[in-house]
Amino acid sequence: xxxxxxxxxxxxxxxxxxxxxxxxxxxxxxxxxxxxxxxxxxxxxxxxxxxxxxxxxxxxxxxxxxxxxxxxxxxxxxxxxxxxxxxxxxxxxxxxxxxxxxxxxxxxxxxxxxxxxxxxxxxxxxxxxxxxxxxxxxxxxxxxxxxxxxxxxxxxxxxxxxxxxxxxxxxxxxxxxxxxxxxxxxxxxxxxxxxxxxxxxxxxxxxxxxxxxxxxxxxxxxxxxxxxxxxxxxxxxxxxxxxxxxxxxxxxxxxxxxxxxxxxxxxxxxxxxxxxxxxxxxxxxxxxxxxxxxxxxxx
Amino acid sequence: xxxxxxxxxxxxxxxxxxxxxxxxxxxxxxxxxxxxxxxxxxxxxxxxxxxxxxxxxxxxxxxxxxxxxxxxxxxxxxxxxxxxxxxxxxxxxxxxxxxxxxxxxxxxxxxxxxxxxxxxxxxxxxxxxxxxxxxxxxxxxxxxxxxxxxxxxxxxxxxxxxxxxxxxxxxxxxxxxxxxxxxxxxxxxxxxxxxxxxxxxxxxxxxxxxxxxxxxxxxxxxxxxxxxxxxxxxxxxxxxxxxxxxxxxxxxxxxxxxxxxxxxxxxxxxxxxxxxxxxxxxxxxxxxxxxxxxxxxxxxxxxxxxxxxxxxxx
Numbered sequence: 001x002x003x004x005x006x007x008x009x010x011x012x013x014x015x016x017x018x019x020x021x022x023x024x025x026x027x028x029x030x031x032x033x034x035x036x037x038x039x040x041x042x043x044x045x046x047x048x049x050x051x052x053x054x055x056x057x058x059x060x061x062x063x064x065x066x067x068x069x070x071x072x073x074x075x076x077x078x079x080x081x082x083x084x085x086x087x088x089x090x091x092x093x094x095x096x097x098x099x100x101x102x103x104x105x106x107x108x109x110x111x112x113x114x115x116x117x118x119x120x121x122x123x124x125x126x127x128x129x130x131x132x133x134x135x136x137x138x139x140x141x142x143x144x145x146x147x148x149x150x151x152x153x154x155x156x157x158x159x160x161x162x163x164x165x166x167x168x169x170x171x172x173x174x175x176x177x178x179x180x181x182x183x184x185x186x187x188x189x190x191x192x193x194x195x196x197x198x199x200x201x202x203x204x205x206x207x208x209x210x211x212x213x214x215x216x217x218x219x220x221x222x223x224x225x226x227x228x229x230x231x232x233x234x235x236x237x238x239x240x241x242x243x244x245x246x247x248x249x250x251x252x253x254x255x256x257x258x259x260x261x262x263x264x265x266x267x268x269x270x271x272x273x274x275x276x277x278x279x280x281x282x283x284x285x286x287x288x289x290x291x292x293x294x295x296x297x298x299x
Numbered sequence: 300x301x302x303x304x305x306x307x308x309x310x311x312x313x314x315x316x317x318x319x320x321x322x323x324x325x326x327x328x329x330x331x332x333x334x335x336x337x338x339x340x341x342x343x344x345x346x347x348x349x350x351x352x353x354x355x356x357x358x359x360x361x362x363x364x365x366x367x368x369x370x371x372x373x374x375x376x377x378x379x380x381x382x383x384x385x386x387x388x389x390x391x392x393x394x395x396x397x398x399x400x401x402x403x404x405x406x407x408x409x410x411x412x413x414x415x416x417x418x419x420x421x422x423x424x425x426x427x428x429x430x431x432x433x434x435x436x437x438x439x440x441x442x443x444x445x446x447x448x449x450x451x452x453x454x455x456x457x458x459x460x461x462x463x464x465x466x467x468x469x470x471x472x473x474x475x476x477x478x479x480x481x482x483x484x485x486x487x488x489x490x491x492x493x494x495x496x497x498x499x500x501x502x503x504x505x506x507x508x509x510x511x512x513x514x515x516x517x518x519x520x521x522x523x524x525x526x527x528x529x530x531x532x533x534x535x536x537x538x539x540x541x542x543x544x545x546x547x548x549x550x551x552x553x554x555x556x557x558x559x560x561x562x563x564x565x566x567x568x569x570x571x572x573x574x575x576x577x578x579x580x581x582x583x584x585x586x587x588x589x590x591x592x593x594x595x596x597x598x599x600x601x602x603x604x605x606x607x608x609x610x611x612x613x
Contacts, residue, residue: 132380163363
């Protein structure tokens with residue numbers, strides 16, 4: 001039975017649809033179009049075919065950025081797939097005070113990456129508290145210049161991402177753990193299965209879908225890394241710009257009045273191709289398991 | 300905290316009377332005792348280990364924030380490089396906060412961030428609820444196409460389109476304005492889909508009965524839809540607010556005049572342009588951090604409840 005006037009639904013969906021088309025679909029199409037031109041902000045541009053893509057192949061900075069973003073993903077995925085699961089198991093039981101712990105574990109998630117990045121810059125300073133502590137307990141003789149080399153910067157940034165992401169994926173796992181039958185756990189416990197055994201044979205199979213989902217989400221957000229590396233290097237990308245990620249390169253090449261928008265669009269298209277696989281996996285898993293909140297990270 | 304305190308105080312008393320009632324099996328303890336059954340409960344030793352681990356993670360989670368806060372209160376007489384590190388400043392001062400305010404217009408940055416975050420939260424709730432109601436509870440021609448368009452944008456990370464998005468904003472004459480920072484985020488596809496899922500669970504008969512009784516679309520939305528999707532709406536609002544407050548890349552691209560910066564861009568500006576004292580930067584980061592932590596602490600109940608609802612629904 002339909003009792004509303006036919007245009008009412010379109011009136012309600014209209015604004016959202018318009019927004020998505022103007023601010024997501026059109027810019028995407030435009031990015032693809034621009035990537036075949038030599039557009040600059042003030043002068044416009046002409047069609048140049050595949051020249052931008054051909055130039056990418058010989059651009060050392062581009063390959064550097066690809067390596068940076070992919071290594072970032074390879075480092076983040078295992079850490080952020082397993083540690084939050086352990087954390088979720090730790091906070092899963094309803095014991096007194098647990099909700100206060102859960103809330104506090106979520107604080108790093110809601111802080112801005114810029115804020116955390118500036119805290120990290122200070123903690124990992126050559127005279128910061130981390131170096132001072134390591135020196136004090138005799139592990140090192142001289143401060144480690146964490147933020148002075150490509151891999152040092154990346155390790156620090158990965159640590160930041162992991163620390164900041166723990167609480168978020170903990171919540172995703174908590175939702176998944178709620179669906180793992182308590183009876184199964186209790187039955188296994190009565191049969192004398194140890195905690196480690198129950199983790200391997202009951203918990204992990206029960207949250208396997210969530211683990212795939214989480215690792216796909218982390219892959220995407222790690223490939224998109226920007227703010228962590230930007231803040232830790234003050235926007236320079238480290239010595240020689242070695243620790244510059246794909247998105248940092250897009251922003252640096254395309255930004256400003258002299259920005260090479262065509263070239264940066266070509267890099268954006270490559271970024272899209274790198275993320276589409278894991279994003280399709282996320283879409284597929286969400287359709288299967290359907291945990292609404294987990295799709296959040298995909299923005 | 301206040302709720303658990305009285306229970307903790309009364310426990311010793313009950314402990315003393317326990318032997319007299321020994322034959323009774325105690326099931327009110329949060330841990331397992333011999334013969335009490337309940338394999339779902341941990342043993343007492345297990346519980347102690349659990350709390351020890353929880354406290355360890357707690358220190359890890361808030362330690363960096365506390366250290367930054369402590370640095371922000373340290374005066375010029377405090378050696379911030381000394382070891383062992385002192386958490387309590389010896390020469391405590393608010394001077395770093397006045398110094399930040401003298402270096403950058405931090406209060407107007409905070410106002411800009413609040414304006415952006417608040418607008419995004421309200422706009423997303425209103426627009427996503429309207430669209431979610433249509434997609435989740437109404438039947439109309441073209442609905443599948445509308446859903447398809449929304450779902451397809453989930454495959455587009457914002458970073459991919461960010462440069463041509465800026466071109467759009469510039470064409471609209473909104474480059475270097477706060478309106479330009481807000482505009483693209485006023486409604487997110489993911490929020491529409493969340494509200495659609497929430498609206499789908501409203502009983503169809505309820506909506507139809509109201510319509511037959513002569514309720515207008517607005518009245519249905521206000522009195523039937525809204526009360527049942529408020530939980531999800533608060534999740535949308537909280538995520539949109541935090542997202543707007545914390546965002547860095549987009550305002551960095553849109554804004555070029557330092558007078559118009561939001562807090563995140565302003566913080567980076569402070570750090571990279573003024574060779575600032577770590578104490579002063581720390582004070583600045585506290586101004587960006589504390590409001591959002593308070594915001595979350597106030598609304599976390601709705602947040603966790605809403606996230607749970609969303610997960611059950613699927």
